[in-house]
Amino acid sequence: MAVSVSSKVSFYQFCLLLEKLSKLAAGDKKKKILITFIAEWRKFGLELKLKNVNNDDSFFDAMRLLLPHLDRDRAAYGIKEYRLAQLFVNVFALNKNSLDGKSLINFKTTKQNKDVAVRDFASLCGMVLKNRCSEKGVLSIAEVNKQLDAIARGHVIKDEDDVQKSLLHLMKNVSSCELEWLVRIILKEVKLGLSQKLIFSSFHPDAEELYNVKMSLEKVCRMLTDENIRLHEIEVSIFTAFKPMLAVREEPSNIEKLMHGRSFLIETKYDGERMQMHKMNDSFKYFSRGGIEYSHVYGEDSNKGNLTKFISNRLESSVVSCILDGEMVGYDPVNRLIGTKGENIDIKSLHLTTYQPMYVLFDVLLLNGRVLTNEPLKSRRQVLNNIIQPLPGRIMLSKAFEKSTKFEIISPLNEAIEYGEEGIMLKDVESIYKPNCRQKGGWFKIKPDYIDGLMNDLDLVIIGAYFGNKSNLLTHFLMGCVSLHGEKKNDGGGDDDGESDFEIHTFCKVGTGLTNIQLVELNFKLSKEWITFSKNNFPSWLKLPSTFKQKPDVVIKDPKKSIVLQIKATDLIKSDQYQSKYTLRFPRVERIRYDKNCLQCLSLHQLNELIRKSKSMLVDGLVSVTYDVNCKSSNRASGEGLKKQRIRKNSREAVVSATGSSSTLLDGKEICVMMNDGGWHNKEMSKSGIEKLLIEHGAQVVQNPDKRTTDFIIANDESILKVKNVVKLGHTDVVKLDWLLGSISQNELLPWKPFDLIHCCAKTRQKFADDYDGYGDEYFCPTSPQQLKCLFDGIQLKDQVS
Known part of the structure; x- marks a missing residue:
């Protein structure tokens, strides 16, 4: 027995x-x-x-x-x-x-x-x-x-x-x-x-982490029987779904500090569905990030599905069993393009037409019965490279480059944006694989923040185009601004009578923001308007600098028959590659303006005005490693809108500089500030002042909360519309400003109490229900006189309401 x-x-x-x-x-x-x-x-x-x-x-x-x-x-x-x-x-x-x-x-x-x-x-x-x-x-x-x-x-x-x-x-x-x-x-x-925390760590170093995920002491004790075997080694087993390792969103300026001088791998971030592939002999299983099985779609053996039958023989013959991690994307074999979620591609569907599934691999977690999660990423990538033979359009390895400084991030990020990719991933080369880990795992994702700041949306005309990499479509466009002969300095923009003489100055190149459907539509509408570009023979209206290197494959014959695109960017930067002497940082297409022609797009005079007003924000080079995360404006700079532009003198600038922060109190915290500045006469207690304070203590400040990544919101007034909207959605905790100031003054993160929050999410509410009664009185700790007064105030308020 x-x-x-x-x-x-x-x-x-x-x-x-x-x-x-x-x-x-x-x-x-x-x-x-x-x-x-x-x-x-x-x-x-x-x-x-x-x-x-x-x-x-x-x-x-x-x-x-x-x-x-x-x-x-x-x-x-x-x-x-x-x-x-x-x-x-x-x-x-x-x-x-x-x-x-x-x-x-x-x-x-x-x-x-x-x-x-x-x-x-x-x-x-x-x-x-x-x-x-x-x-x-x-x-x-x-x-x-x-x-x-x-x-x-x-x-x-x-x-x-x-x-x-x-x-x-x-x-x-x-x-x-x-x-x-x-x-x-x-x-x-x-x-x-x-x-x-101390009790959990006495039992096993991963006990508290596992409890926070499973919320079960029974599962913690059942899974962590040996204190010498780490959680990430236990969770990975063949044909059993597990939650994958995730990345935390970061800015380039913080990377060196977070990596502590170690090297990191830069990978392209694809906009697809996270997917694990498990293989044992000729049996295959596929699991999504949420643990849902899609083997019936992709194929349970080498003769079935819309993927396995194409890739099973791309694994080395020595591979008996393995678990691979990657991104499942939609691939258009006709135009040789990778689709995006924005095009509503259900890559998990059995009935795909235009697209086919392509598996982009970036990690191997188990090989021939041996768990590799405890191996450093650099070693796992070497193993992955040795066991996979890519097949175009079906299976490929994500590109990875080893770098060590924040300045080396910029070129790959620019390239990812240029080719319409979601961004880049940065991974510590020494990082081990931790299932269901996001914070402090050594993985970071970087995407350009397309926020409405001092840089307005611009209406620019297509003047040239470039064929995509191994694609039959023109996927990138050379954009220009118009210079009207005799243009008055205070004119708002060009007229559209078609009689004025004009030139078009090259200004930027854009290749992201358009869906594949829009891209095909643009190619079709302009198909008869192109001529092959020649540096010795191009239209007289097209103005190029002598230093111009990004020669287009084709240019427009008549710009009056071209199409205007509404472009958004983070800001203006100096560049000798364009006739305008400036270009856009991280440009993307917001919409196609079929209602406008080239004479109604941004003029050179308007651009110079914009440069003059934005001069304090200009930086040399293609990109800098600081971001303006606060400045907001909804105006667009077009012919009719430029004269109405205003640039607020008190535009908030919460810029995270490469010099780092003065405290680590809020390290790893993503925080959004929602403040009503009207009642604050002290500049330090304004929204920008609070954001600066947060950054000084190591926090990452965002302007819009993300339920997946934002830890909490700081607010001083629950009647603010944005706060009301957050409360209505219910995903994120909204904390009173007093709690933040109290924590900073004591140099420790004080535990939340019910009266510290304007609103709490379901998880926090459950914790409060376990520890506090209906009026906010804690079951297990004595109540101070100040807390007692808050409790009585709350009871009186409830009585008044009822």
């Missing part, structure tokens, strides 16, 4: 451990004692397993008694101090009017009595019931848990007899010391002077 460690370890012995831990002052000594206890438990468990493999060595029964407030595997007991006192009076047949009976029932009064030395309700119970308890209990940890399960079950089905029967069994078989700790366990107030 199978037995468990918990059935062999007495509850009395466990309570002696708790008593010892509670009386020690130093945290390191407490941890050492707890680690020793856990090690002995594991040793005993191993001995039991050697006798019978079915014996249970799980630490779960002990863990749920150490951390009862985190035990989601057992229903609530429905018991607080008053009800427990009544149950004790009934179980031990105490007279309610006796001194002992009154002490228990009126425990709050008893606790305040200076003549009675009790630290909590549990110690009061131990003192009152000491003579009615055994000298030494006879119950095991397993038996105590069995009775606690019965109490919880009785509460759920509202069977008071079952509850009393189980309590009676416990009370008759425990000592006074055990009774005290039993009461604390039932009330979920086991005060050992040990944080849950």
Whole structure:
């Protein structure tokens, strides 16, 4: 018959451990004692397993008694101090009017009595019931848990007899010391002077991380049986879905600091569906990021599906089993283009027409039964390169380049934007693979922020084009601005009578923002308007600098028959590659302006005005490594709109510079600030002042919250429209400014309390429900006078509302 460690370890012995831990002052000594206890438990468990493999060595029964407030595997007991006192009076047949009976029932009064030395309700119970308890209990940890399960079950089905029967069994078989700790366990107030972080780390270095994902102590103890085997090694097994490793969004200026001088790999970020491929012999399975299986779509063996039958023979013959990680994208074989999610391509569909699935690989996690997650990324990439033979349009390896400085990021990022890709990934070459890890994993994603800042949307005319890489389509366009002969300095823009003489100055090249459908449409509409470009013979209206190197494949014969595109960019930068002497940083197409012609697009005079007004924002070179993350404007610079432009003198600039921050208090936190500046006369307490403060303490500031990446929002007024919208969506915590200022003043992140938040998401609300009553009074910690005043204010407000 199978037995468990918990059935062999007495509850009395466990309570002696708790008593010892509670009386020690130093945290390191407490941890050492707890680690020793856990090690002995594991040793005993191993001995039991050697006798019978079915014996249970799980630490779960002990863990749920150490951390009862985190035990989601057992229903609530429905018991607080008053009800427990009544149950004790009934179980031990105490007279309610006796001194002992009154002490228990009126425990709050008893606790305040200076003549009675009790630290909590549990110690009061131990003192009152000491003579009615055994000298030494006879119950095991397993038996105590069995009775606690019965109490919880009785509460759920509202069977008071079952509850009393189980309590009676416990009370008759425990000592006074055990009774005290039993009461604390039932009330979920086991005060050992040990944080849950320290208890988790004593058990396993990945225990808290796993609990935060699984929210189950049982799963933590079942999965992490060996403290020397890390979580990322356990989670990866063939034909079992797991959540992939993720990247945190970052800016180029922060990369060197985050990498601590180590090298990193730069990879292209594709806009597809994250997908794992598992292979064992000729069996294949595909799992999405959410763990959904799509093997029936891509193919369960080498003869099936719309992918496996094409790529199974691209794996080296030595590969018997493997798990690969990558991105599934849609590939257009006719135009040789990779599609995007914006084109509503369902790459998981069985009925694709224009597109076919192509698997872009970037990692290998298991090979021939050997888990590779603990290997550094650099080694895993070498393994991946050796086992895959790319097949165009079906399977490919993501391009990867090893770099070490933030300045080396710029060229690949520009290239990714130019070719319409989503951005780039930066990965620490020494990073190990951690399933379901985003923060502090060493993976970062960088995308250009196309925000509305000092740079307005511009209407520019197509004057030339370039064929895509291995594509039959013109995918990139040379854009220009018009110079009208005799143009008045204060004119708003060109007229459209077609009679004026004009020139068109090259200004920028754009290749992103258009869907494939729009791209094909543009190619069709302009197909009869192109002529081959020759540097010795091109139209007289086209003005190119002598330094121009990006020669187009074709140019427009008559610009009046060309098409105008509305372009968005981050800002203007100097460049000798264009006749205008300036170009755009990170340009993309916002929309096609079929309603405009070349004489109604941005004029050279308008461009010079824009340059003059934006001069403080100009930088030399193609790109800088700082971003303006705050400046906002909704105006577009076109013929009719330029005269109405205003550039606010107090435009907010929260620029993260390469010099870094003065504190690490908020390192790794992505925060959005939503402030009403009207009530603040102090510039430091304005929106820009708060953002500067956040950045100084290591936070990443964003202007619009992302439910997937933003940690929380700081706000000073819940009536702000943006705050109302966030509250309505319910995804993100909205924290009061006072909490931030308090944390900074104490140089530590203070734990949130209900009155610190304007709004909380479901996860935070559940945590508050576990720790606080309906008015925000914490169950387990004493309340300060200031907190008490806040509670009473809240109660009065609720009464007024009701």
